[in-house]
Amino acid sequence: MGREFIEIFEDWAKDYDESVAGLDPQYSEVFLNYDGILNQVVAQSTGTVLEFGVGTGNLSEKLMQAGLDVIGIEPSRAMLDIAKRKLPELTLLEGDFLTYPAVEVPINTIVSTYAFHHLTDDEKATAVRQFQEVLQHNGRVVFGDTMFASEQSKQAMIRDAEDKGFSALAEDLQREYYPIINTMETIFSTHGFDVAFKQMNNFVWILTAIKKMNE
Numbered sequence: 001m002g003r004e005f006i007e008i009f010e011d012w013a014k015d016y017d018e019s020v021a022g023l024d025p026q027y028s029e030v031f032l033n034y035d036g037i038l039n040q041v042v043a044q045s046t047g048t049v050l051e052f053g054v055g056t057g058n059l060s061e062k063l064m065q066a067g068l069d070v071i072g073i074e075p076s077r078a079m080l081d082i083a084k085r086k087l088p089e090l091t092l093l094e095g096d097f098l099t100y101p102a103v104e105v106p107i108n109t110i111v112s113t114y115a116f117h118h119l120t121d122d123e124k125a126t127a128v129r130q131f132q133e134v135l136q137h138n139g140r141v142v143f144g145d146t147m148f149a150s151e152q153s154k155q156a157m158i159r160d161a162e163d164k165g166f167s168a169l170a171e172d173l174q175r176e177y178y179p180i181i182n183t184m185e186t187i188f189s190t191h192g193f194d195v196a197f198k199q200m201n202n203f204v205w206i207l208t209a210i211k212k213m214n215e
């Protein structure tokens with residue numbers, strides 16, 4: 001479930017770190033301030049961290065450098081191979097947001113960057129219900145991902161990409177499940193989280209969801 005876009009990452013893995021460095025003009029705005037976005041997620045993380053969609057391991061590396069214990073989950077074989085090569089000491093497991101090997105240690109923070117939009121909104125809700133069960137009291141979810149303030153602003157960004165001739169970006173924005181902020185707010189609050197959002201560039205927002213005391 002939720003793995004419908006994995007083929008894209010099998011192909012993209014080898015060039016992915018060039019894209020995040022801004023070398024792909026279609027995605028340069030999406031990855032604008034990439035390091036700052038990852039640093040913001042790290043700054044809000046504590047204790048033992050469960051990371052979904054680690055990709056080539058850029059966020060995992062920063063989390064480990066900050067002294068946090070990280071368990072990484074990633075469904076793409078090609079991404080797993082690169083992350084393992086870059087970070088041999090990282091605990092890395094094959095899995096996805098919905099299905100992954102049982103983790104036996106208490107989890108304080110769940111993080112992810114540029115990955116949650118691969119789930120439909122129904123799948124997102126299922127994942128968030130599972131996060132609620134997995135997290136310790138006072139635990140939190142910190143995600144950086146493309147989201148939109150409204151359906152109108154999403155449609156405007158798709159038109160803007162088309163006007164610039166960025167057909168790959170325009171198709172991506174329509175093919176995958178980039179959410180509206182209100183939808184994310186509803187999903188997290190329905191499942192017992194206090195949630196806040198901070199915009200990081202024209203596409204990416206940081207979502208911080210703190211598990212409510214009585215949940």
Ligand SMILES: C[S@@+](CC[C@H](N)C(=O)[O-])C[C@H]1O[C@@H](n2cnc3c(N)ncnc32)[C@H](O)[C@@H]1O
Pocket residue numbers: 001002003004005006009020052053054055056057058059073074075076079095096097098112113114115118119
């Ligand atoms: C755009 S990359 C982001 C990689 C990394 N987190 C970063 O910030 O650079 C998206 C990653 O999410 C992974 N992914 C795709 N579908 C997923 C799913 N259902 N569950 C978890 N990860 C998924 C992809 O394989 C890929 O590694």
